Amino acid sequence: MKLLDFFTDKVTEIGLSDLARLSGIDKATVLRMLQDMAESGFVEQNPENRRWRLGAGILRLARLREAAQPVTRVLTPILERLAGDTGETAHASLLSGRDLANIGVVEPTRANRVYIEPGLALPLHATASGLAFTAFARPEQRDRVLGRKLSAITGTTPVTRDSLAAMLTRTAARGFAVADQTYEDEVYGLAVPLFGPDGFACGALAVATPASRVSEPHERGILAALAPAAAEATRGLGGRVPAHHRIIY
Amino acid sequence: MKLLDFFTDKVTEIGLSDLARLSGIDKATVLRMLQDMAESGFVEQNPENRRWRLGAGILRLARLREAAQPVTRVLTPILERLAGDTGETAHASLLSGRDLANIGVVEPTRANRVYIEPGLALPLHATASGLAFTAFARPEQRDRVLGRKLSAITGTTPVTRDSLAAMLTRTAARGFAVADQTYEDEVYGLAVPLFGPDGFACGALAVATPASRVSEPHERGILAALAPAAAEATRGLGGRVPAHHRIIY
DNA sequence: AACGTCGGTGTAAATAATGAACCAACAAGG
DNA sequence: CCTTGTTGGTTCATTATTTACACCGACGTT
Structure with missing residues (x-):
């Protein structure tokens, strides 16, 4: 299933040989995997160039999940208000x-804004969303993240267990997470956890701003919008904000 | 991946033992499969009752596919107009x-209407959509459908190769498909193919009506709305309606 | 014409998946 | 209060599976 992770916003179709190279798996094996996944509708082959792309079956499953728990429907209006x-x-x-799956993005109307790929997989240690989630996640999840080897994505990405742990305790204390160009240069992120029914984090709500625009009042304004939006989102998803959670700037 | 097919509109969470029973696979194997799929975000485990449900990773992939080719965005307004x-x-x-993956449903406002499960997998031989698709699909796909053993879903479902072949040639001649309670009792379906860039069918656009409401003028009216809607949808998806395609009531 | 790449196919070797038995924990029932 | 039947999960020896190498024809470039 990791084959699917090679499809991104930009590269929507991949040929057999390319996919074998990318994954490091033998061509024959990749072909069989793709054919199996095609049976289930996860991928489909473009009949014109014989390249592979994500299949319509994914849309079906997504509708199924959305019918069971309408996260997109709940989050989209909240994101729109937040961006506004x-x-x-x-x-x-x-x-x-x-890692965290990017479920929804809404961009503001201004020209200088941060672009976030739809359907991006956000690493838990290198993004504000990831930190906000991890700091309030179930302990075993937190520990699993701390136990990984942390990849350096930019120069300021935390790579040692200690630096990440420090960031997490700081996040837990403040109630929100900051990521100063830890995932992408020039991008500054603020994030707040979304809570599940068990009172542990199940995701995150975040605002990304160009680093050049960061200032104390701006940051304060973002958090003032982010906090109630996250509370509303948590409620909308059927979650419960734990009593001790406070956002302290 | 067939494990995922046991999740439906109604049954959104399934326990390990249930899933093993349903699939006929050993519990241990099912558990391992679920854990692997959970790594990729296809399923996730409800921490409260330890049951499994479709995961958020599916939403991510769906967004990715939608970014590559916005089928939902294109089809939804067309469906709304069609239902209206x-x-x-x-x-x-x-x-x-x-089979065909149900990508979008829009219901009319009237009380007596057909309900179609979101995210349903439509069998190719037993639904109007399936017939419309198969009749205009690439020859090899058509033959594959004809080669299957056809399951009887209602009393009028075509089960022999010949009866299905007859239905397909009739569908090909008329340009649209009719399914008179072949999938669900009391439901009458009319469908038109959606075409891909290669001029072969890639899906179908359909209208379902209670069998009690069927009449020649009603049917004529539905087709009059269906035909241009399908043409618009095909264009919107980047497809090409073959020159020979005509809808003849 | 030579070369590289493409998607796809067989087959023999080697790996990985499999499932019966077992466990603790919980619930309903007598 | 014990029985009986669930549940989710684990173990490990057996086994059947996947794997990857080599090869193929087709297409495009050089």
Whole structure:
């Protein structure tokens, strides 16, 4: 299933040989995997160039999940309001396997804004969303993140266990997370956890701003919009904000 | 991946033992599969009752596919207009593996209307959408459908190769498909193919009406709305309607 | 014409998946 | 209060599976 992770916003179709190279798996094996996944509708082959792309079955499953729990429907209006109020790009993400899945993005109207790929997988240690989630996640999840080897994505990405742990305790104390160009240069992120029914984080709500625009009042304004939006989102998803959670700037 | 097919509109969470029973696979194997899929975000475990449900990673992939080719965005307004014009339930589906994946449904406002499960997998031989698709699909796909053993879903479902072949040639001649309670009792379906860039069918656009409401003028009215809607949808998806395609009532 | 790449196919070797038995924990029932 | 039947999860020896190498024809470039 990791084959699917090679499809991104930009590269929507991949040929057999390319996919084998990218994944490091033998061509024959990749082909069989793709054919199996095609049976289930996860991928489909472009009949023109014989390249592979994500299949319509994914849309079906997504509708199924959305019918069971309408996260997109709940989050989209909240994101729109958040982007409008802050004038910055707002996005929401949920835990998906070993990182956060970007579920929704809304950009503001201004010209200088942060672009976030739709459907991006956000690493838990290098993004504001990831920190906000991890700091309030179930302890075993927190520990699993701390136990990984942390990849350096930019120069300021935390790579040692200690620096990450420090960031997490700081995040837990403040109630929100900051990521100063730890994932992408020039991008400054503020994030707040989204809570599940068990009172632990299940995702995050975040605002990304160009680093050049960061200032104390701006930051304060973003958090003022982010906090109630996250509370509303948590409620809308059927979650419960734990009593001790406070946002302290 | 067939494990995922046991999740439906109604049953959104399944326990390990249930899933093992349903699939006929050993518990241990199912557990391992689920854990692997959880790593990729396809499923996730409800921490409260330890049951499994579709994961957030599916939403991510769906967003990715939607970014590559915005089918939902294109089809939804068309479906809404279609449902409004006909006063009946309209739905669209695309080929996904061995059957059609229901991609969008819009219901009319009237009380007596057909309900179609979101995210349903439509069998190719037993639904109007399936017939419309298969009749205009690439020859090899058509033959694959004819080669299957056809399951009887209602009393009128075509089960022999010959009866299905007859239905397909009739569909090909008329340009649209009719399914008179072949999938669900009391439901009458009319469908038109959606075409891909290669001029072969890639899906179908359909209107479902209670069998009690069927009449020649009603049917004529539905087709009058369906035909231009399908043409618009095909264009919107980047497809090409073959020159020979005509709808002849 | 030579070369590289493409998607795809067989087959023998080697790995990985499999499932019966077992466990603790919980619930309903007598 | 014990029985009986669930549940989710684990173990480990057996086994069948996947794997990857080599090869193929087709297409495009050089």
